[in-house]
Amino acid sequence: MMMRISDLKTHFPTPDGIVRAVDTIDLSIRDTETFGLIGETGCGKTVLGLTIMRLLHPATTVEGEIIYKGQNLLEASEAEMRTIRGREIAIILQNPTTSLNPVMKVGEQIAEAIRLHQGLNKKDAAAKAVEMLDAVRIPSPSQRANEYPHEFSGGMKQRVMIAMGLACNPSFIIADEPTKGLDVTIKAQIVELMREMTERKAMLLITHDLSVARELCDRIALMYAGELVEYAPLKGIFESPLHPYTRGFLGSLPERGLVPIPGMSPSLIDFPDGCRFHPRCEHATEVCRREHPELVEFNAGHFVRCHHARS
Amino acid sequence: MHYISKLTYYLVIILIILSINFFLPRAMPGDPLAYVLGENPDMPTRMTEEEREMRLAEYGLDKPLLEQYLNYMVGLSRGDLGCSIYYNTPVMDEILVRLKWTLLLTGTSTVIYMLLGIFLGAESAWARGKKKDTGSLITILTVSSFPTFFLGTLLAIFFAANLDLFPLGGARIIGASYANPFEKALDILHHLVLPAATLIIAHIGGTYLLMRNSMLSVLGADYILSARAKGLSERYIMNRHAIKNALLPVVTMAALTVQFMIIGTIFVEKVFAYPGVGNLLYDSVLRRDYPLLQGIFLFIAISVVIANFIADMTYLWLDPRVRDE
Amino acid sequence: MTGVTVKDVLGSLGLGILVILVAVSIFAPQIAPYDPHDTYKPMEHPSSEHLLGTNDVGNDILSEVIYGTRVSLFIAFTVSITAIVIGTALGLIAGYSGGVLGFLIMRIVDIFLTIPRLVLIIVIAAFMPRSIWTIIVVFIIFGWVMTARIVRSEVLTLRSQYYVESARMLGGSDLYILWRHILPNVIPLVVVQFIMEASHVIIAEAGLSFLGLGDPVARSWGTTFHYAFECPNIITSDVWMWWMLPPGLCIVATVLGFTFVGYALEERLNPKLKTVVGMGV
Numbered sequence: 001m002m003m004r005i006s007d008l009k010t011h012f013p014t015p016d017g018i019v020r021a022v023d024t025i026d027l028s029i030r031d032t033e034t035f036g037l038i039g040e041t042g043c044g045k046t047v048l049g050l051t052i053m054r055l056l057h058p059a060t061t062v063e064g065e066i067i068y069k070g071q072n073l074l075e076a077s078e079a080e081m082r083t084i085r086g087r088e089i090a091i092i093l094q095n096p097t098t099s100l101n102p103v104m105k106v107g108e109q110i111a112e113a114i115r116l117h118q119g120l121n122k123k124d125a126a127a128k129a130v131e132m133l134d135a136v137r138i139p140s141p142s143q144r145a146n147e148y149p150h151e152f153s154g155g156m157k158q159r160v161m162i163a164m165g166l167a168c169n170p171s172f173i174i175a176d177e178p179t180k181g182l183d184v185t186i187k188a189q190i191v192e193l194m195r196e197m198t199e200r201k202a203m204l205l206i207t208h209d210l211s212v213a214r215e216l217c218d219r220i221a222l223m224y225a226g227e228l229v230e231y232a233p234l235k236g237i238f239e240s241p242l243h244p245y246t247r248g249f250l251g252s253l254p255e256r257g258l259v260p261i262p263g264m265s266p267s268l269i270d271f272p273d274g275c276r277f278h279p280r281c282e283h284a285t286e287v288c289r290r291e292h293p294e295l296v297e298f299n300a301g302h303f304v305r306c307h308h309a310r311s
Numbered sequence: 312m313h314y315i316s317k318l319t320y321y322l323v324i325i326l327i328i329l330s331i332n333f334f335l336p337r338a339m340p341g342d343p344l345a346y347v348l349g350e351n352p353d354m355p356t357r358m359t360e361e362e363r364e365m366r367l368a369e370y371g372l373d374k375p376l377l378e379q380y381l382n383y384m385v386g387l388s389r390g391d392l393g394c395s396i397y398y399n400t401p402v403m404d405e406i407l408v409r410l411k412w413t414l415l416l417t418g419t420s421t422v423i424y425m426l427l428g429i430f431l432g433a434e435s436a437w438a439r440g441k442k443k444d445t446g447s448l449i450t451i452l453t454v455s456s457f458p459t460f461f462l463g464t465l466l467a468i469f470f471a472a473n474l475d476l477f478p479l480g481g482a483r484i485i486g487a488s489y490a491n492p493f494e495k496a497l498d499i500l501h502h503l504v505l506p507a508a509t510l511i512i513a514h515i516g517g518t519y520l521l522m523r524n525s526m527l528s529v530l531g532a533d534y535i536l537s538a539r540a541k542g543l544s545e546r547y548i549m550n551r552h553a554i555k556n557a558l559l560p561v562v563t564m565a566a567l568t569v570q571f572m573i574i575g576t577i578f579v580e581k582v583f584a585y586p587g588v589g590n591l592l593y594d595s596v597l598r599r600d601y602p603l604l605q606g607i608f609l610f611i612a613i614s615v616v617i618a619n620f621i622a623d624m625t626y627l628w629l630d631p632r633v634r635d636e
Numbered sequence: 637m638t639g640v641t642v643k644d645v646l647g648s649l650g651l652g653i654l655v656i657l658v659a660v661s662i663f664a665p666q667i668a669p670y671d672p673h674d675t676y677k678p679m680e681h682p683s684s685e686h687l688l689g690t691n692d693v694g695n696d697i698l699s700e701v702i703y704g705t706r707v708s709l710f711i712a713f714t715v716s717i718t719a720i721v722i723g724t725a726l727g728l729i730a731g732y733s734g735g736v737l738g739f740l741i742m743r744i745v746d747i748f749l750t751i752p753r754l755v756l757i758i759v760i761a762a763f764m765p766r767s768i769w770t771i772i773v774v775f776i777i778f779g780w781v782m783t784a785r786i787v788r789s790e791v792l793t794l795r796s797q798y799y800v801e802s803a804r805m806l807g808g809s810d811l812y813i814l815w816r817h818i819l820p821n822v823i824p825l826v827v828v829q830f831i832m833e834a835s836h837v838i839i840a841e842a843g844l845s846f847l848g849l850g851d852p853v854a855r856s857w858g859t860t861f862h863y864a865f866e867c868p869n870i871i872t873s874d875v876w877m878w879w880m881l882p883p884g885l886c887i888v889a890t891v892l893g894f895t896f897v898g899y900a901l902e903e904r905l906n907p908k909l910k911t912v913v914g915m916g917v
Contacts, residue, residue: 055539085542093540098533102632103555112551113541148631164541324750331756339763346763445642452646452899456891458839460846461861461884468871479871567749574754578843582865596762597848608759615752 002172002202003052004028008064010044010051017269021047023226024064026295029172034203036217036234038210038249040265044226045206046094049174052204053091054081068172087117090170094177096157100149107133107145110164117168132163136193155186159193166197173203179212191215210253214238222246225266225276228295232302242304244281275307283308313627313634321620328612332605333383337376344372346601348396392606397598402606406588410610412482413587417576419503420510421569428515429561432522433554439527448523455516459575463509463582470505477505480584506583510575517568518561526557555629562626566619573611573618647900653893657886661706668699672855679875688878691860692867700860701882707768707856708890711841714772716833719779724826726780727787732795732814741784748781754840761849768851771844775837783829787822794818824905828898835894842887857883 010022021044029035039045050056052066054073066073068089076084085091093099101109110129114120120128126145133141136159149157158178165173178194179187194203195216207213213220214234221231222245230243241247248261263280266272272279278288287307295305336346344363347370358366367373371382386393392402431447438444454462471479478484482502489495529535530553538548580589588607595603627634660667669687670676675694682689688697730738730745757774764770794817844850845858848866852859864870864879871880 050536053540055536082542082544085540087542091540093533093537095533099537101534101538101552101556103559103630104552112543116542150632164537321750324747327747328751331751335759336763339760448642449646452895453892456835456839456888456895458842458846458858458884458887458891460843460865461880461887464865464871464876464880464884468876472872570752574752574843577755577758578846581847592758593847596758599762601763604759604762608755611755612751616750619750 002029002031002068003204004065004067005052006065006067008048008051008062008066010047010056010060010062012057012060014269019268020044020226020271021268022051023268023271025223025226025228027221027228027231029202029204030218031202032200033218034198034205034216036205036207036213036220037223038207038213038220039223040208040261042265042268043223044268045223046176048223049091049176049204049206052174053085053089054078055085055091083117086113086170087168088170089172089174090165090168091174092161092165092176092178094180096154096161097149099161100157102149105146105148106152106160110145110160110167113164113167129163129167132167133160135166135197136160136163138163155182155190158182158186158190162190162193162197171201173198173201174206175203176206177208178205179207179209187212210249222249225271226268227276228303228305229277230302230304230306232299236299236302240299240302242298242302242309243277243306244283245277248280275305314624317620317623321616324616325613328609328616329384329387330380332609332612333380335605336601344370347372392609393602395595395600395603397595397600397603402603405591405603406606406610409587409591412585413576413580413589415482415499416503416506416510416580416585416587417573420507420514420576421572423507424511424515424572425518425565425568427511428518429522429554429558431515432519432561433526433549433557435519436523436526436530436557437549439530444523447519451516451519454512457513458578459509459513460578460582462513463506463579466505466509467582478502480582482586502585506579506585509579509582510572513575514568514572517564517571521561521564521568522557525560526553529553529557532556559626559630562622562629565625566615566622569618569622570615573615643900643903646896650893650896650898650900653889654897657705657709657890657893660702661709664702664706668696668702670696670699672696672700672703673853681874682878688882689875691863691879697860697879697882700855701857701886704855704857704860704883705886707851707854708838708841708858708887711768711772711775711856712834712837712890715775715779715837716830718776719833720783720826720830722776723780723783723829724787724822727784728791728814728818728822730784731788731791732810732818738788742788745781745785748778749785753778753781754843757840758844758847758849761844766849766851768854768856771841771850775840779833779837783826783833786825786829790822790825791818794821828902828905831894831898831901835891835898838887838890838894857886861887 005028006026008022008025009020011018011020013019023044025048027035037045037048047056051060051062052073054076056062062074064074068084073081073084100106107126107129110132111122111125114125114128115122118125118128130141130145133145138144138156138159144152149160152160162178165175175194179190182190191212194205203216205213205216217234219231219233220237221228222237222243223229224245230237230241230246232242237246238250241250245261248259250256251259252261261280266276266279273292274290275281275284275288275293278284281288285308291307293305293307295303296309298304298309339346344366348366364373371379374382390403392406394400395402395405398405431451435444435447457465467479470476478501480502483495483498487498489498534556535548535552538552543551576587577589577592579585580587581593584590588610592604592607594600595607672695674696676686676690676696678690678692678694680686680690680694686696686698688701691697691700726741730741757778760774760777761770764774841850841856842858842861845856846862846865848862850856850859850862855863860883861880864876864883867875867879870876
């Protein structure tokens with residue numbers, strides 16, 4: 001087991017109240033699998049990624065356990081975390097345009113992590129950065145390494161982000177919306193690249209795009225209002241979805257007619273009583289309004305959080 | 312491309328400044344001749360009509376405006392700024408004699424206050440919300456409320472008149488003979504401390520606040536998160552990622568803050584009787600030495616334009632995005 | 637959620653200072669022990685008759701400083717109100733109508749921002765008769781520039797926003813849209829700008845007067861300081877304590893009052909606005 005997350009809660013104060021972005025999550029990720037975390041914008045999935053990396057604002061309160069290779073990351077010191085970030089666990093942040101430093105050369109932004117974690121000198125690290133650019137199929141990499149982010153197209157910037165994340169050969173990768181804002185052709189290329197580059201690694205893929213998850217993931221979890229509502233192997237989710245939210249999400253795929261889920265996702269400050277999904281659920285009954293359902297194993301390896309789960 | 316268009320823009324500005332300088336005495340509600348002669352408007356000299364015409368001809372004021380303008384421009388191109396009324400010597404000479412002192416004072420102070428303001432602003436932002444940040448914010452807002460002349464006077468009273476640590480004024484001991492160049496440099500430095508300190512303290516606020524605010528917004532940027540995600544240390548992130556980005560607005564405003572600094576020099580030189588151009592400006596105001604006053608205005612205005620140009624070039628150098636536009 | 641913040645404390649402190657100063661300037665005749673132009677024995681040290689002594693021509697310094705509040709604040713408020721109104725109007729025109737007029741206004745703004753304004757003010761003031769009206773006029777000529785620039789860029793942002801577009805499609809006249817939709821959004825910016833301008837004028841006027849360009853009759857704090865400074869041996873004796881310190885501290889207190897209020901307002905109204913302190917003086 002690469003990572004086991006149990007009873008994880010991430011709360012942070014805002015002027016409007018306490019945001020319960022992650023509330024409560026349990027999941028585990030195996031050594032070389034790609035685990036998809038799917039949900040609408042604002043369900044807390046990005047916060048989960050940043051919680052694992054311990055990159056949230058100091059005012060955030062985090063409870064529970066994140067066990068990585070036997071160590072609880074939530075108890076690691078900041079210095080220990082710095083040796084883990086980039087080297088053991090890498091995160092590929094969303095929005096390459098704002099996530100790359102506009103006044104620093106692209107090659108340097110990759111090389112600095114290599115120098116830090118692998119102790120290479122400036123020249124060797126720069127050479128390694130060029131290799132990484134080549135590995136993510138950026139044409140004429142040695143020349144591109146000396147360019148600035150604004151000289152790259154959106155798809156190329158995403159490739160740089162991937163190269164940056166993988167530069168120190170981490171064993172666990174968190175990829176946050178790696179295909180957001182890309183057109184279909186470029187998206188397919190990036191998906192292919194991600195598949196190839198992370199073959200023997202564990203990856204947590206955070207996305208709202210089911211078609212990308214279908215291409216890359218071994219198992220998929222659906223997140224709604226800070227908690228997981230269903231998780232199962234890929235096939236289970238696509239062929240026998242159990243939760244109405246999952247079914248709704250599948251219905252919004254292009255080949256299934258792009259039917260959106262009615263209603264809006266709840267604010268993470270005020271959850272509805274009972275099942276958090278009940279205001280948007282067509283099957284909701286009295287018990288859904290009253291009682292918060294537990295996550296139960298419905299079939300082997302197929303978990304769901306619903307009072308009325310059925311095949 | 313950028314360089315050329317910027318250069319053209321500043322040349323136009325300089326032309327405008329030269330023209331303002333020409334039209335100023337002629338557009339003012341008095342007699343241009345009185346300005347050239349430096350008369351007190353409350354006590355005009357009585358002149359006969361002939362005397363008056365002779366004087367007008369002497370200064371070329373009887374010619375058509377366009378011809379006067381051309382003459383003025385031709386004169387300027389030869390470095391002719393007219394004649395000082397009080398000293399009865401070319402304005403250019405009077406300015407050049409004092410320029411080195413002003414350059415020394417303004418130059419030293421500018422370098423130090425820029426670096427110090429950037430450093431303190433960055434540190435303050437880094438410690439945002441903590442006592443250190445709030446403390447330096449309030450201190451700097453307070454210090455910035457002191458007019459330069461008041462601050463300078465207070466420093467002169469405490470450190471020169473009372474504690475006798477530094478000289479009350481001047482740029483060096485008058486008539487001193489030095490054993491070696493080192494001694495001379497030490498004496499000049501000794502005289503430089505208080506005026507430079509006044510300028511730095513009085514002007515650090517602008518740069519400090521700009522840097523602090525800019526740093527605060529940079530620290531919230533995605534690429535800083537990205538750098539943290541690589542496992543880089545906070546200190547490294549600040550030095551290598553944050554500062555360069557945060558400097559951009561500081562550089563944009565640098566020309567303006569340097570302009571304030573140059574203006575502040577006028578007051579500091581007066582307070583410490585520093586023999587520079589600023590002191591000359593003060594004297595020429597009191598003596599109604601208009602040609603000298605205008606010459607100094609030209610010098611200051613053009614050096615401010617040059618400061619603007621340097622700031623623009625620095626910006627181009629710092630920000631690759633603008634460079635490629 | 638949070639309690640009293642730094643900006644609240646500073647804001648109230650600043651407001652308190654300004655209220656006191658305005659009160660002093662309104663009630664100057666009641667508060668001041670003497671007429672500032674009456675002459676007594678010159679260069680008196682502080683005594684029960686003259687709390688801050690007398691100056692070189694025998695005026696009561698305390699009374700001069702109290703009346704100086706009037707002069708300094710009158711100049712600051714007259715200049716900043718006028719300059720802000722002009723700047724807002726020109727900024728609205730430049731931002732809303734664009735065109736040749738807008739272009740022209742913005743070029744003038746650029747030029748004014750490049751030329752060191754205080755030096756030009758000094759030169760112009762040197763050509764004109766010494767009076768508070770000279771100072772008021774020259775400051776207004778240069779005071780509107782920053783406001784015009786800020787207002788214009790805000791108008792450009794607002795103009796592209798949905799509700800102005802829709803108001804126009806519904807057939808609102810330009811004047812109506814300016815009045816109903818744009819002006820209310822610009823007001824907060826203008827208020828902050830007014831505070832900043834007032835504090836700039838206080839400090840710049842003090843500088844100008846320190847150079848001897850102030851009104852010799854209606855003496856502002858800067859003018860009082862100027863005469864003190866011109867007096868020989870003042871800083872090597874104790875005289876500075878009652879002749880220089882009071883007007884100097886009054887200037888600092890006023891600027892501080894405006895700065896604190898401006899800082900608090902700015903943080904509240906528009907945290908994106910950046911304070912630029914200093915005028916060079």
